[in-house]
Amino acid sequence: MSADQLSLYLDLEEGQKADLEVAARAAIALTATVREIAAFIDPFSDVKLELIDSSEGSLFLNTKVRFLSAAGPKEMTLYAVLFVCLTWIGTSAVGFVVEKIEDHVWEQAFGKDFAKLSDDDKKDIADLVARAIEANAGKKPSERLYAELSQDPAVKGVAVTKDRNKKPSSIVPRSEFASRSGGAVRNERVIQRRTTRGIRKVILVSPVLVPGKRRWKFRIGKEEFGAPVHDTQFVDAVLSGKFPIVMKSNVEMTVDLEVTEELNDGHWEAMDYNVWRVLGAPVQFQGEQTSFPLDKK
Template sequence: MKNKLKSREEEEFFRLKRLALGIAIFLITTAGPTYRFWFPSDPKVELSDEDRLKLDEILEIISESEELKASNKRFFKAISNDPAVSGVGICKSPDEMPFVLVPSSEFAERSGLWEPEDDALERTSERLADVVLESPNLSSEDRKWRFLDVNTGKSFYAKMRDDDFVKSLTEGRVNENLRTNIKMKVNVSYKERRENGEWVIVSATTEVTKVTLEGPASE
């Protein structure tokens, strides 16, 4: 049993290592986020502190590679002039939504066509979140819905911008009993403002831009 568990831990470590390599190469930054940022609830088994430190070291080492930075810039330069590409991302499998997403608005910066302003006071960010729909709002054009973030256990409000999902809900293509307590993956967009050297989310700017249903939440 112990050997089987060890094998699962090793398999999980190498799976996350491959994802970490992909993230680091794809999103090269100085002093980038750590393992806990990218994989807060992802592991199928609990990794040791030593393995988590190894993943952090991988992210740090790759983020300092000048060769990979140049390759990264060439990639984003190649796609920056293609209007058909609205964003690029990394998926854990071909049938899943990207859990790391770079919108086309960032292509020019990442390709080196222009440098980001160090004194920029506001920016738009995106993330992929596992949520449970607590309260939809179908009565207003400026729809603000309540969601429960599965990773943090906290509720948040966001304006619903996935018109296709709203239409399927209002037309009854989503089961009437599932109008609340729906498990879903959502793309969340929000503005951040720099305050005292740190980025904080600007109130009332959070939007859900894409919804992927996963089925009813368990009671």
């Protein structure tokens, strides 16, 4: 197992697929975590994570860590960087006390590579790990990773591992995502909205017969919604009696309708409506109903 191998493991609910956008943001947070740790341990280092491939089932994102410093590649420093990463995105910190790392934690983290490390190697790595953890290097971006993954209900656990061929033995459960996220990243999440505008046929449910921007109630199909009518010419005509709208059921109007939607759990949901112009509406005159397009002279 090479020192530069690192996989982000997402434990998924049975039969579920990971949200691609969430997984991508989590991978970016992992990259930021590794870079921040490396910058603390070796300020002259340059780190790049390269995606090798991914495995399905529960999702493995397998990467290769390119680590260079002014003095060239340093395997021991890379081990320290990856160990701190495993500490924040996993449960390896359980075996970490002051400047000593228990043998079973080494083996859990590095597998067969553990046997190649001398006592001096382990002491050097432990010293680097101790200083990085004390300084919270990489902790903030790792919190962002948990916050991002909490947005996907398909993800029930996460881990970072060096062995891409088997499920990690130490997985952080979803129940710990909130406490590990720091609680602030949810507010940083960008809300995705879109606005569409076009000519629509709507059914008038209830008008507002007082001045102001109160919402008239309309219906399209079975969906009712409220919208202010910004067409002052039409509203003034209705309120003054110059345009007596028909007071009956299923009154159809033609309007310039703007709809603002928000992306929520992969689905667009209508959040706001505005009627900018009324292009046609039935008018009652001597008992007759006719279409009355207000834009015609």
